[in-house]
Amino acid sequence: MAISQEISYRLERLILDGGLAPEQKIPSERQLATRLGVSRAVIREALHELQGRGVIETRHGKGSFVASMFPRTDDLDPQSPLMLLFEGHPRTLFDLLEVREQLEGQAAYLAAKRATTLDLHRITKAYTALEQTDPLTNARPDHNFHQAIVEASHNPVLVHVLNGLKNLMLLTVQASVANLNPREEMRNKISRQHKRIYQAVMAKKPEAARRIAMSHVRFVSDAMRGIEQQGTAIIREPFNGPASIGTSP
Amino acid sequence: MAISQEISYRLERLILDGGLAPEQKIPSERQLATRLGVSRAVIREALHELQGRGVIETRHGKGSFVASMFPRTDDLDPQSPLMLLFEGHPRTLFDLLEVREQLEGQAAYLAAKRATTLDLHRITKAYTALEQTDPLTNARPDHNFHQAIVEASHNPVLVHVLNGLKNLMLLTVQASVANLNPREEMRNKISRQHKRIYQAVMAKKPEAARRIAMSHVRFVSDAMRGIEQQGTAIIREPFNGPASIGTSP
DNA sequence: GAACCAGTACTGGTCAGACCACAGAATACA
DNA sequence: TGTATTCTGTGGTCTGACCAGTACTGGTTC
Structure with missing residues (x-):
């Protein structure tokens, strides 16, 4: 060769x-x-x-x-089949959360297992930024925290899949921000969950990281399901602010 | 430029x-x-x-x-980045199996929970075809069986994601068929696992279906990892020359 | 005639050193 | 202080040379 x-x-x-x-x-x-x-x-x-x-x-x-593992091709692509489906059927939101529960759990697991010191440094940086920001005004740090963990998994397939769902995730995150974060106790819980995910990854405890990340997504999903059942219409329109992924999950 | x-x-x-x-x-x-x-x-x-x-x-x-292969039109797309990655780095196989473990587990869970009678009929059809085919000659029935379960999950996001990975999945299934099935005891174990998945879905036992499906993928992954360590371990250590590439001092 | 072999004319693979174009930091000057 | 200017490091391109495989050619040998 x-x-x-x-x-x-x-x-x-x-x-x-x-x-x-x-x-x-x-x-x-x-x-x-x-x-x-x-x-x-x-x-x-x-x-x-x-x-x-x-x-x-x-x-x-x-x-x-x-090159960034996450290609910068975020043309929102509102014509994509999945996007159209999401517009018409609110249930798709929960379908996505079901999938995310698995993938993010796996990402956290692998990150805790494989992260290099450089990865850990980046995750820490993203996390501290996340802590110091009001999630209501700016969801960007949340996105970075999430992305740092996925990249630390060192699994290109996982990265690829989650990237393909990025736009949809954006919508679910905005939904969770709009619906959950305004409620004080919700915001605190989510913040605490983020902290536990961070600690588990830093401590290199894969199983714990997976469990916490999964329960985190599950928590958001359940919370939103609860809101929906109360009759309160779920806010699904995106903010006009910066893109965000992750203010919870 | x-x-x-x-x-x-x-x-x-x-x-x-x-x-x-x-x-x-x-x-x-x-x-x-x-x-x-x-x-x-x-x-x-x-x-x-x-x-x-x-x-x-x-x-x-x-x-x-x-280059010879060139159905660049749509699905096959052997030039996609992930495909290229797979060609060059066998490790990608295990990365994909890691993701599959999660997604197929979730698919089986949802299928057991939501499958309609029509779904169950389709799954049965795929399963009997799988049983009656010599797995050595064709990986297709295997893949079809898994696909039938995924479709029965009634989660469009899940279907979409796994469909995007279809070609890579086919490769992993083929790899598993080629490496594992020739060994009698492996073939029997896998066949039994398929049967248990089938039964769990048909009996509408979501948790059991998830557990079995996940352990199935995990089993395949572990088995192939074992095989690789026996036979290809040396190839995995390509260049240990004196020089290193990373950022220095 | 068939088999062999060296010669030759391709092909890509590697090397050395030079120069240009661009970006950014350090420096000198007004 | 602030703005040119220079300097240094980076990638981009060129040149001409040599090495290393491939295949064809023609002659030698049996």
Whole structure:
């Protein structure tokens, strides 16, 4: 096998295993060439392979960077079949929460199991930001906290699936924000659940992390079901604020 | 945009538009360089990009050729990022099985809870077909059985997600069939697990169905992990050269 | 005639060193 | 202080050379 392919393979595995995190800068071509004892040409060819499959992005004059696992293609795509379904049938919200319960539980489990120190640092950063922000005004930190955990799972399939559901999740999160957060005791409970998820992941307790994350989603789902049964119409219209995923779950 | 990227883009469009047929040979690097008025280096970089995304294959001493598989139209999409990942990194198989464990468990749970008589009829049909087929020759019945259960969950989100993973799922099922079924005791265990899933769903026992389905996927995953550790352990350790790639000091 | 073998003319793979274009920080100047 | 200017580091491109496989060609040998 050609050297350039070996190098591209090594780099890709390094990225998958978390040795190089998304958005992180890759050593310069000249550095890599020197360090690996090959010419700069083969380094460039290896990087172009990774570029071709979207693993890295290269910016002239700045360097090469690991591509975000979550592609920036958030065209809301209101024409997608699932979106249309959601518009017409409120029950889809609970269907999604059912799926999320499983996937987020697994994500928390894997994160607690596999997170590198860099991952833990990022999660901590996202969590502290989440704590210091009023979830009603800005759901962005919540989204980051959630995303940090998913990325720390180091499971590209999981990342891919959750990313495919991102837009739908956005709607459910906005629903939960609109319905749950205004209620003081709900907000406190959710905040406490976030804290427990964070602690379980940091303490590297996979089973606990899964259990807590799942019960968290379940809690939100049940709460909203309760609200719906009371007759209060569930608010489903998105805020016009920044995108958010996760202010609970 | 860099010249190499323009060239790779032009070449890919040429291939997609049928200007270059599958298996057909691409002009040599030196010819392309001369014809396009650029250096051979940029040609090589462009080709490596296409190679990275599986559009072409390059053989030393022979030339570069348009890759064979090309139903790029819809479902099959062997060029999707996840597919490419799967090709290059066997680990992705276990990543997918991790996700499947959760989703199929949930699917079985919901199917046992919500299946209509029509659903149950379909599941029965798929199950009997699965029983009567030699699993060694065809993985399809296996996949169909699982799919019937998923559809009986009546959760469109779940169906959508698993459908998006259909091709990857087929690969895992095939992998399990190819690796596990040849072994008598494995085949029997798996067959028994299928039976128990079937019975749990038919008896409308959600919790049992979930538990059994999850342990089924887990069993397959563990078994294949065991096989891999016996037979392919060495291949997993590709390059332990003296040089390391990560960010240094 | 058939089998073998070296020569040759391709192909891609790697290397070295040079120069250009861009981005950003440090510096000098007004 | 604030704005040019320079400097340094990055990726982008070029050149020409050599190495390494592949396949065809033509001659030698049996």
